[in-house]
């Protein structure tokens with residue numbers, strides 16, 4: 037079986053360095069907010085080309101902390117992509133803000149300026165872009181809108197570690213960006229972890245306070261914060277993984293380039309091939325009008341695929357109040373997309389087999 041993703045295999049090449057990192061933390065006797073977190077924060081900020089990185093508990097809380105720090109009045113409207121993982125939107129509703137759902141660009145499936153502008157009202161305060169599947173949104177026109185209407189711009193970069201847009205990295209394309217280091221992500225920890233990156237000194241300071249009970253000085257609380265700290269062990273693992281991120285992303289790009297050049301099937305709609313080396317291919321997402329039959333065929337041929345995602349956020353039970361929305365492209369994508377295996381340990385021979393099997397598919 038060629039699995040869609042096997043996390044044991046993915047971490048195997050770094051096993052020795054990861055074990056050494058764990059031993060280092062164990063023998064330090066220091067487990068929360070110490071040297072490893074600081075070193076990772078410095079390293080990841082430099083990697084993204086921004087001034088600040090604040091390590092936090094996970095990607096969801098990274099988004100939550102950004103919105104909490106921005107402190108928009110209740111009822112403010114936040115423009116979000118309808119085609120995303122639900123974690124993009126949950127912090128917005130949790131804070132009493134109103135998500136305004138935009139359909140995706142029909143070519144890239146990501147949020148784009150033409151779909152955003154008609155949704156802007158007097159109450160709009162921010163736009164959240166999601167660099168979905170590892171491809172940066174077309175930011176220049178979106179930055180233009182943010183300037184024109186005086187809106188904050190926030191990136192959900194949970195799928196885009198190392199992705200670039202006009203020579204700037206994801207995380208450096210907005211007022212503040214949220215990263216997840218969930219184990220399946222391009223930069224994945226061995227447990228939950230996340231980060232906020234920004235060039236804004238004041239915002240960085242607020243997020244730093246908020247993640248640690250509103251405190252900089254032990255037992256002195258300046259604002260009512262929460263506990264969303266990156267721990268030393270995960271930071272130590274992430275330092276190891278960060279040193280391999282570019283090489284890992286290059287491997288993903290090489291596999292994506294092969295799929296794009298060599299998969300030819302009349303029923304399959306492939307992702308756009310215009311940004312192969314800027315995209316970091318967190319997922320390789322194709323569309324098929326008979327998705328179930330195609331996935332079953334691949335499973336019978338021992339190729340594992342996964343659907344990202346089967347149900348759109350506005351159609352989830354958790355968001356019943358938004359079910360009335362009519363977002364036809366988003367809904368169609370959720371019926372048709374599937375993700376082919378593409379990861380750092382997939383071999384050339386496995387890619388050959390996947391390509392050949394798809395090209396021979398009767399569906």
Ligand SMILES: *Cc1c(COP(=O)(O)O)cnc(C)c1O
Nearest residue numbers: 094095096121123124194216218
């Ligand atoms: C993974 C992911 C998140 C959430 O990250 P967690 O660390 O699982 O909380 C948010 N947004 C997107 C687009 C994601 O892919």
